[in-house]
Amino acid sequence: MEPFVVQGKTKNGVPFYLAGLAESGAEEKAKRWADYWQSHVFCGRTNVVVLDERLLAFCMEGPTEGLLAMGASVQWPGVPCRSGGIIGDPMDEGESAEGALERIRDGLWLCAYPGRFGAVFTATEEEAKALEEEMRRWTAFSNPKSVPQVEMLLKEKCGCFILISDGSGPDSYCYGAAGKKE
Numbered sequence: 001m002e003p004f005v006v007q008g009k010t011k012n013g014v015p016f017y018l019a020g021l022a023e024s025g026a027e028e029k030a031k032r033w034a035d036y037w038q039s040h041v042f043c044g045r046t047n048v049v050v051l052d053e054r055l056l057a058f059c060m061e062g063p064t065e066g067l068l069a070m071g072a073s074v075q076w077p078g079v080p081c082r083s084g085g086i087i088g089d090p091m092d093e094g095e096s097a098e099g100a101l102e103r104i105r106d107g108l109w110l111c112a113y114p115g116r117f118g119a120v121f122t123a124t125e126e127e128a129k130a131l132e133e134e135m136r137r138w139t140a141f142s143n144p145k146s147v148p149q150v151e152m153l154l155k156e157k158c159g160c161f162i163l164i165s166d167g168s169g170p171d172s173y174c175y176g177a178a179g180k181k182e
Contacts, residue, residue, distance in 0.1 A: 001068065001122065001160050002026035003178035006034040010042040015075040017176030018059070019087075019162035021068045021108075021120060032063045044076035044168070048083035051076055051168060056086050064090040069104060069120040071164030075174035082143065084168030087118035101132040113139050115169075117147050121154055121161035131157055143173035151177045 004026040005019040016037055022029045042058055044051045051074075059072050071087030089104045102110045104120065109128040112118030116139050123131060134153055138146035147165045154161040160180045167174030 001180075003160055003162055003180050004030040004033075005162070005176050005178040006030050006037070007176065008034060008038055010037050011039055012041045012043075014042045014044070015167070015174050016042070017073045017164065017167070017174060018070065019072075019164055019176040019178045020070040021160065021162055021178075023066050023068060025066065029063065029066065036062045042074060044074060044079075044084070046076070046078040046080065048079060048081055048169070051079060051083045052086055055084065059086065060090065068108060069110070069162060071118060071120070071162055071176060073164050073167035073174050073176050075172070076168040079168040079172075080170075082115035082166040082169040082172045084172065084174070085118065085164050085166035087112050087120060087162070087164045101128055103128075111135060115166055116143060117150060117163060117165040117173075119150065119154055119161055119163045121158040123158060127157065142171045144171070147173050147175055151179075155179050155181075 002022045007017045018033050067090050070090050073085045110120050111132045163177040165173040165175045
């Protein structure tokens with residue numbers, strides 16, 4: 001399993017991050033995703049639900065083959081509350097974040113908090129439950145403060161991970177990260 005992250009701006013200037021976990025070939029997949037985002041126009045909306053739906057649809061039209069998990073964050077203007085982040089299994093139908101721990105497949109876990117951040121990571125079930133508790137504590141803080149702390153936590157405790165933050169709205173933090181223990 002290989003993590004990757006790309007950042008930049010879409011063809012129409014929308015800042016983004018995309019993080020993915022690939023079966024293999026992460027470097028090539030990162031390049032394909034960067035090309036996809038930079039050559040396409042993303043049209044979000046200020047409605048938080050519609051923004052996330054459009055972000056999901058935009059990503060699902062991209063080069064998803066060979067991905068075990070992916071997440072994206074966009075910074076769209078005029079959004080009244082935190083939104084603009086998606087994360088999960090690209091082969092699964094999207095649903096709203098609930099803050100609950102979910103197993104994507106053996107050893108691969110998802111945890112996403114509405115208006116905050118989400119992560120996909122490798123762990124045993126026991127490790128995943130403990131990590132979810134630690135991440136939940138960080139939801140009490142602003143995204144700019146909590147997301148870097150959650151990233152450090154994932155780097156310390158996970159073999160492989162991706163992390164995405166809601167990138168639009170007040171107190172948002174357009175950010176994505178990926179890592180792997182060496």
